[in-house]
Amino acid sequence: LVQPDRKRLIITIDGPAGSGKSTTASRVAQALNYLHLDSGAMYRAVTLAALDAKVDLEDDDQIIQIAEKSTVELMPQGVFLRVFLNRRDVTDAIRSPKVTEAIAPVAANPKVREMLAKVQRHFAVDGGIVADGRDMGTVVFPNADLKIFLVASIEERARRRQSELSAKGIEVSLDDLRANILKRDVSDSSRKISPLLKPEDAVTLDTSEMSIDQQVTFVVNEACKRGAVRQT
Ligand code: CDP
Numbered sequence: 001l002v003q004p005d006r007k008r009l010i011i012t013i014d015g016p017a018g019s020g021k022s023t024t025a026s027r028v029a030q031a032l033n034y035l036h037l038d039s040g041a042m043y044r045a046v047t048l049a050a051l052d053a054k055v056d057l058e059d060d061d062q063i064i065q066i067a068e069k070s071t072v073e074l075m076p077q078g079v080f081l082r083v084f085l086n087r088r089d090v091t092d093a094i095r096s097p098k099v100t101e102a103i104a105p106v107a108a109n110p111k112v113r114e115m116l117a118k119v120q121r122h123f124a125v126d127g128g129i130v131a132d133g134r135d136m137g138t139v140v141f142p143n144a145d146l147k148i149f150l151v152a153s154i155e156e157r158a159r160r161r162q163s164e165l166s167a168k169g170i171e172v173s174l175d176d177l178r179a180n181i182l183k184r185d186v187s188d189s190s191r192k193i194s195p196l197l198k199p200e201d202a203v204t205l206d207t208s209e210m211s212i213d214q215q216v217t218f219v220v221n222e223a224c225k226r227g228a229v230r231q232t
Contacts, residue, residue, distance in 0.1 A: 007227035008034070008128035010143070011219070012136035015150035016188065016196060017181045018157025020207045020215055024150065025132035026080065027216040032130070032223060033231040037123045038074065038081050039133030039140070042116050044094035045072040045085045047106045051098065057105045067112045072119070097165070097172065100180070107134075108191045134188055137199035145226050147202035148219055156208045157181055 011034070013025045022038055029036035046063075049070045055062040073084040082091045093099070106112055117140050123129055124141065131140065137147035152160075158177040165172055188196040198204065203222060207215050224230060 009145035009223055009228050010124050010127055010141050011130045011146045011223055012141050012144045013132040013148045014134055014137050016185050018161045019150035019152045021132040021150055023212055024215045025130045028219045029130040031220050031232050032228050034128045034130050036081055037129055037131040039120055041083045042072050043107050044099050045083055047099050047103045048090055048094050049085055051102055057102055060109055063106055063109050064111045067115055104187045110193045113194055134196040135194035137202055138197050139194045146223055147199045149198045149202040149204045151206050153208040
């Protein structure tokens with residue numbers, strides 16, 4: 001049954017590492033029966049491709065060639081997204097600290113960003129999408145129906161990242177994580193192209209003392225105010 005008054009929104013969730021973007025986006029997408037677009041996963045997959053091919057990460061042209069040759073696909077599996085690089089499931093591999101450390105030059109490459117932005121917009125042709133990343137509300141979907149900017153204290157973000165990695169059997173000290181996150185905050189916020197910025201028309205949510213459930217409820221309520229319909 002088609003409900004003519006039912007609006008399928010474009011929702012963007014941007015923010016720094018560990019602010020809870022991906023988990024929130026995936027749960028919001030589930031509550032509204034929307035697609036979850038994890039744009040960071042796409043940057044991670046291209047970075048993994050570059051590492052696998054042992055290209056010089058300082059060489060922009062080599063990175064572009066790798067991005068052009070690679071097929072990155074996101075496939076929903078329940079609440080989770082599985083990420084495929086050239087048909088290989090790289091969902092876990094792209095979260096390794098090695099990939100995280102190598103990502104900056106890939107994410108700063110204008111041509112790579114242009115290629116990925118095209119794919120990202122393609123996801124949203126019919127609306128009904130929750131896109132998370134750094135530039136979803138500013139560059140990729142400037143006309144999104146709802147823009148959220150998530151922030152959290154560095155201590156809390158480092159703690160979250162530690163338990164996320166620990167659940168995968170990767171142990172990293174809080175000091176190292178704090179340093180790594182701060183470094184990425186600086187490179188994400190200071191790069192010339194698509195820096196991490198709060199979209200002017202975004203709703204800011206500080207998640208330092210919020211549970212995932214509270215974050216999800218907040219975003220779903222904002223979406224419902226704008227015409228979305230809760231499914232679960
Ligand atoms: O959650 P976390 O920030 O660790 O990872 P992510 O969202 O998967 O993003 C990883 C990296 O990809 C970020 O540090 C950015 O450098 C880059 N990224 C980006 O440049 N633009 C996006 N829309 C998403 C991610």
